[in-house]
Amino acid sequence: MKLFDSAFGIHERALDLRGQRMEVIAQNIANVDTPFYKAKDIDFKQVLDEAQTDRSMRATHAAHIQSADSLQQGNTVFTIPFNPSIDGNTVEMSVEQAKYGKAAAQYQATLRFIEGDISGIRKALRGD
Numbered sequence: 294m295k296l297f298d299s300a301f302g303i304h305e306r307a308l309d310l311r312g313q314r315m316e317v318i319a320q321n322i323a324n325v326d327t328p329f330y331k332a333k334d335i336d337f338k339q340v341l342d343e344a345q346t347d348r349s350m351r352a353t354h355a356a357h358i359q360s361a362d363s364l365q366q367g368n369t370v371f372t373i374p375f376n377p378s379i380d381g382n383t384v385e386m387s388v389e390q391a392k393y394g395k396a397a398a399q400y401q402a403t404l405r406f407i408e409g410d411i412s413g414i415r416k417a418l419r420g421d
Contacts, residue, residue, distance in 0.1 A: 296325045303341070304406045311400040317369060318393045329381040332372040332389065336340055340368045 314335040324330040374383040 301410050303409055304403055304410065306366075307341060308400070308403045308407065310335065310337055311396060311403055315389060315393065315396050315400060318389055318396060321389045322393065325382070325384045325386050325389070326400065330384060331382075332384040334372050334392070335368055336370055343368075361369040383397065 314337060317333050317335055318414055321330075321332045321334075372383065372388075374385055375388065377384065
């Protein structure tokens with residue numbers, strides 16, 4: 294049914310990207326003691342802007358437009374540390390924890406938008 298294909302709009306894509314960003318930040322935290330590990334992040338705004346423009350494009354081959362699964366590898370950027378460590382690791386635990394907390398709050402906010410959309414669809418189907 295076409296109603297459900299685009300019912301959530303950009304929020305569905307945003308939820309996927311926010312989840313991927315939280316995974317990248319969690320990997321940074323897990324590798325805080327790994328020598329020469331470079332902290333990464335996903336530029337959420339850039340990826341979401343690309344996703345919006347990709348919807349209007351038509352691809353001649355399936356690999357021409359990135360899928361959600363390939364976003365994590367292709368759109369990660371290295372973060373610039375405030376205080377790099379001697380062993381070459383650029384993960385700063387306090388910065389990563391703050392990023393993760395903010396990302397988790399944004400993930401919850403996006404879920405609430407989707408819940409609102411579902412509530413509206415539910416009301417329409419019930420005839421309220």
